[in-house]
Amino acid sequence: MSEVHILDEIVLQPDNIATVLQMLEDQYLPGLPSRHTLSLSRRWVSPPVQLEGQANTLWLLWEVVDVMGYYTMRGTAGPEVAAFWEAVDKLCLQRRRHVMTDAGKPLARPLEAP
Template sequence: MSEVHILDEIVLWPGDIATVLQLLEDQYLPGLPSRHTLALSRRWVSPPVQLEGQSNTLWLLWEVTDATGYYTMRGTAGLEVPAFWATVDSLCLQRRRHVMADAGQPLPKPLEAP
């Protein structure tokens, strides 16, 4: 199976970027050992400057071992995860999540319920 990449696209006013990054460090990342299939790979901001009256986009790139790990991670997330994203949502102008895998790999079939 192919590694899964999760790209969070978070549109913020420039002054809120540091706040979201601090929330990430304080509230979200400490819980990652219990969600061991997930790892933060990269953080970017676009554009790379503050422009008066314009928002910036914070991009967070996560890696998960495979599709099974992605759904396991989602199913085992504790209460701190929705609380973190609710706080981010209160600060951001828009947020989207892109879940991707290598297009050259065959797509696995969905897991069947027991």
């Protein structure tokens, strides 16, 4: 089984970056032990400077143990997770999520229904 990476791409006005990071620390990360398959690996912002009239992109890289862990994480996310992302959506200009795995590993096959 191959580790799954989730890359959140959040486009924000520079003044909202600190707010989203604080929300992440206060509201989202404390619940991770109960969603044990997910961990925050890295946080980046690009460009690395604040430019007048230009938005920045906050990148959050998450790791999940495997494909089953990814679907377990999604299936067990409670209303607090949805509330967090709704609050982020109100602050951001655009948000996209990329779900990836190592291209050199075999792709997981969907579970077949009984």
